[in-house]
Amino acid sequence: MxxxxxxxxxxxxxxxxxxxxxxxxxxxxxxxxxxxxxxxxxxxxxxxxxxxxxxxxxxxxxxxxxxxxxxxxxxxxxxxxxxxxxxxxxxxxxxxxxxxxxxxxxxxxxxxxxxxxxxxxxxxxxxxxxxxxxxxxxxxxxxxxxxxxxxxxxxxxxxxxxxxxxxxxxxxxxxxxxxxxxxxxxxxxxxxxxxxxxxxxRNSSVAIKSAIKAINANYKDGVNGYKTEVKQFGKCFGTKDFTEGTTAFLEKRKADFPGE
Incomplete structure (x- = not known):
């Protein structure tokens, strides 16, 4: 453009x-x-x-x-x-x-x-x-x-x-x-x-997206940042990035995050 x-x-x-x-x-x-x-x-x-x-x-x-x-x-x-x-x-x-x-x-x-x-x-x-x-x-x-x-x-x-x-x-x-x-x-x-x-x-773009939401929640009126963190934390467990990150850690290798 x-x-x-x-x-x-x-x-x-x-x-x-x-x-x-x-x-x-x-x-x-x-x-x-x-x-x-x-x-x-x-x-x-x-x-x-x-x-x-x-x-x-x-x-x-x-x-x-x-x-x-x-x-x-x-x-x-x-x-x-x-x-x-x-x-x-x-x-x-x-x-x-x-x-x-x-x-x-x-x-x-x-x-x-x-x-x-x-x-x-x-x-x-x-x-x-x-x-x-x-x-x-x-x-x-x-x-x-x-x-x-x-x-x-x-x-x-x-x-x-x-x-x-x-x-x-x-x-x-x-x-x-x-x-x-x-x-x-x-x-x-x-x-x-x-x-x-x-x-x-080098890190998970999906996890970073969730982190941005959780951190920003602390500065929004009427929003409980802790609850937002819990929700976003849980969502991470359903991602391919979480699977790759934890598997790579256990296998002692560098993670190759798919961004999903």
Whole structure:
């Protein structure tokens, strides 16, 4: 599939999706959000894809925010729909995707860019990365899940400070906060993400899908995460991956998971 604002490439089980609007610092507009949804959906359905990597083109930005020119004149109802549609189409979609999604944060990840990174299953960052939710400086609040996911990751107090001050934090602070897992130089960023992806690929994709569901359940209102874990644990026993994994362990050999 051809895209206007992103690049998608699959190789050795890894699909790399690159937001490619360098002149706009990879800002998210409505078209880019749709293209990201389509590319992620296609990768998730591709049996050759075991891990998805999301990053930004160039050295300056992962995603520097939303494209403000698109919604500067929106009214109340249009603003509500913008947030609701974006969350459903991309941000919630990424969080609940069965295929692991790693965000490789290179440069600025602001506003919708940080919200996209937080929706991914985990994040690695280059040492020049800057992250923040500056929306209150524009008279609005984060609308793509930022007020929910940021406190889940860094705690309520730190999230309140970051949102209220509209300030940015550097990569090392983000790591100290638990917002990103690793910080490396820009040259090492994609190789690190690919190395982590290769480790993930050695394991059962079916079990990983169940793990994503169980972990996410802990953050959903009205859902008992422990019960979800029990259910997903039991489901694993009916899979070919479970049979292969346990048999390989007992036979003292490396498992060759069929992904079923």
């Amino acid at each position: 051809n895209y206007e604002n992103i690049l998608s490439n699959t190789q050795n089980g890894l699909t790399t999706i690159t937001i490619n609007r360098p002149k706009k610092l990879n800002a998210l507009n409505i078209e880019t959000i749709q293209e990201l949804h389509d590319a992620l959906d296609a990768a998730n359905k591709d049996k050759n894809t075991k891990v998805i990597l999301v990053t930004g083109s160039g050295e300056k930005a992962f995603v520097a925010g939303a494209d403000i020119s698109e919604f500067a004149d929106f009214d109340v109802e249009e603003g509500r729909k913008l947030a609701a549609n974006g969350q459903e189409l991309l941000f919630d979609f990424v969080e609940n995707l069965a295929t692991p999604v790693i965000a490789a944060v290179n440069g600025f990840a602001l506003g919708g860019g940080l919200e996209l990174a937080m929706a991914c299953h985990f994040r690695v960052a280059s040492d020049n990365a800057k992250m923040g939710l500056p929306e209150v400086s524009l008279g609005v609040i984060p609308g793509y899940g930022g007020t929910q996911r940021l406190p889940q990751l860094v705690g309520k107090g730190r999230a309140m400070e970051m949102v209220m001050t509209a300030g940015m934090i550097d990569a090392q602070t983000a790591k100290d906060y638990g917002l990103v897992n690793h910080v490396v130089s820009q040259e090492e960023l994609l190789p690190l993400a690919e190395k982590i992806a290769s480790k993930i690929m």
